[in-house]
Amino acid sequence: MTVIGYNLVRQSNSHHKDSYSPQTDELSYNIIGNNARFVLLVLIMDNNQVVVKEEGKVKVRFVTNDPNIRVTEIAFGVPERIGRLGLSELVNHLRSEEDTTQHKPFDFLINGQFIRTTLDKHIKKAGLKEEDTITIEYVEAVTEPKREQENQHDDWIASVDGGSLVGLALTGGYDFGARIVDCSANTLITAVGHQAAIKSVAWTKAAKRSHLAFLTASLDQTIRYWHADADAKTVQPMCIFKAHQGSVESVASNPDGTRFASGGYDNKLRLWDLQNLPQPQPQQQPNKKSRKNGAIASSTNILEPSIITESLSTLEKHSQPITTIDWPTQFQLISGGMDKSIRLWDLETMSDTQTMMASTALHVVSYSIDSGLIASGHADHTIRLWDPRIRDGKFNIGSLLSHKNWVTSISWKPGSSTQLLSASHDGTVKLWDTRSKVPLFTIEKHTDKVLSCDWLSNPTDSSNPYIISGGADTKLKIYNN
Template sequence: MSLQVRFITRLQKYSVPDTTLVIPSSSTNSQLEAILKGLLQQTTGSSNDFSRLSFDFLCLNQLIRSSLEEHIREKDESLLESIIEIEYIEKFQAPEPEDALMHDDWVSTCKSLGDTILVGSYDTKIHLWNNQGEHITSLPGHTAPIRSLIFIHSDEGEHEFISGSHDQTILIWKYDQNKNSVKSLITCKGHQGTIETLALQKSIFASGSFDKTIKLWGLEEQQQQEQTSTKECRVTINAHNENVSSIGWNSSNELVSCSWDQTIKLWNMDTIQSTQTFKCGKAVLSLDISPVNGLLICGFTDRFIRLYDTRVQEGYVLRSTFSSHSQWVPSVMWSRTSEHLFVSGSYDGLVKLWDTRSLKAPLYDLQGHEDRVLCVDWSVDQLILSGGADNSLKMFSFK
């Protein structure tokens, strides 16, 4: 069986004539690439070498991961009789393993900003590294494992960040690397359970806990506070029926939370009221909101990752389900620059790089962990981080 196709692209430098071709319906990615490179050779002349280029192919807004015929039959069989548009894009290269930074206990949370990496561990300490894999310092302060970290600021050796712990406290740090001194250490008390998650929005940050609540805290008043002072929260929200597993800011006045009670909730922070509740049927372990397209990804205890559009006021908000992990997915994070790419970490010991246009398979498996993956981070575009129960922080470069 043959199909009529037309190759299209947004890559101006690799465009080919808008002509209709007849190709075998059994064509796969490698065969499509061979056909395309032949067209490119004809278009630009034989002096150009396209052998080092790699392309991916989209049909009906999904990456082709089977034969072209199988792909189309799954989407819309009637299109087999028409001219099929196939979009080609440059293939993302596999992230390269760079380093493994070893710790004395589980690596439970990690964040990067600029050339600095923050790591929280079950050894109760916060560890600062640079992106060259050099250890800067270890900061004691908590009395139990650290579960959550967020940067406020990091520049020229001055680092401001927030940490949450099993010890039910949140610490606000100002660490001067040049003087090797903690200039300010403010303790936030009020939660009655482990601080599982933190999210920053300008001068306000939120915390979610095993005590089922979300608390809001202010940062601007800390200028007037003495060192090692204690502050109380501004607002407490009785948010969920089970522990709050993850939170994130959707906008300056909207917070998203998820919980072991199998729900995702949207909160209006002007009124401190829940505006929407999504019942998921499974415990939700992690969430992240794309800074590019505003879509929400969540990791679940049933091993699936689900993509939601929370902007929809009516209708179906679940957009896609991604299946490849074999165990719980406690950490997910979008690329900060791509609307399609995100990473996930699972108890199956794997980190996976996904494209939202490929539901059945990730782009790449990032291997190396010897135990459960507990956290991933993609705050810096060129660097993917993952930490796990093998006591290691893995660094992968992405280009």
């Protein structure tokens, strides 16, 4: 006995039939009325005879928080074997969208978990009863970006920061330089001065194009602080911070840009002040364009950055190199490292208040202000989710598995408590929703390891930020719809 197809029968005054394909999980409706009754007919081949069997129904109610896509919340029956695409088509028809080109893809959740199988399987797995009315929440589905732009760098891109408010990306890499790139992939400014690769970059002020400030941390054991004007296309190194005794792997600014933290291969987490810094001093430099007659060359004033050798505080709890830092609130700092620990620091007492241990080394931690969760990326290809508010010690509340190599970068979507980006040595960037075990989509545009990813503000549509990523193929990618 073999199932060869389905028919979805709309029983109403017009006795209209619509088709359903199990291969594509697609429904085709022409008319849906309030009094319509749907029955799924299963077509079965038995001894070369087609046998029609009526399939069961589940009573559901559709709800959404988005008034622009809201449909009736009256409960009605749907085929129990319907899946995500079939539900999406149903909602589109309930929205009276007769023009199929205007149909939107939707995602569906039951009790906060995405439906990724047929409805009956999801209900069974969730321990629900098919006899009850099932409330299904629906949201507009997130689709992979259609547009891609790129900015060519001279070497690997190790770090990107899209946290400016004016649509400017900050990058740093193995060409020893940092760049400011606009959302059209144009390089506006290049900052040079480090004697080795830049491992981490961070904006400290990025609300106005004409008043920008940022940090770069390097394999040369220093951090540099810069001022820039994107309109005038000028940049000035303001200060060099020297205290680490190894590569500085991560740097992060506090929310108001008055302090920053750095960590690296000396296992030390250092805090620095960005207020009341000594000003750069003019230094006489001979002008390279001397006269042909051999006269003494003229000189120009070049501002030399001041040098700071003592940090505000040094926090020494990590037993191996610190690879990642996040400073999400004024009074709490998060660090992670090769010792497999995630540490939460109270900056009033300068003590680590919580330690969460992973099974493998960490490459990145990212804190969500909206959900209170921490996401971490690891060498075992895993993204782990942590809830530091749990008091029984079982902080690890879940894992996201899809990457095929080291997870190098994670960034929560601004304003979202569930969506985050990840990048990996497998060459991909993935968008996740923590309510699903599979990624919403995977971007496979890089040709080598991806080392960093982030969200970049969209000056024309704040609700639709760009995605940016960079890595070993030396290209900064900018994606949007």
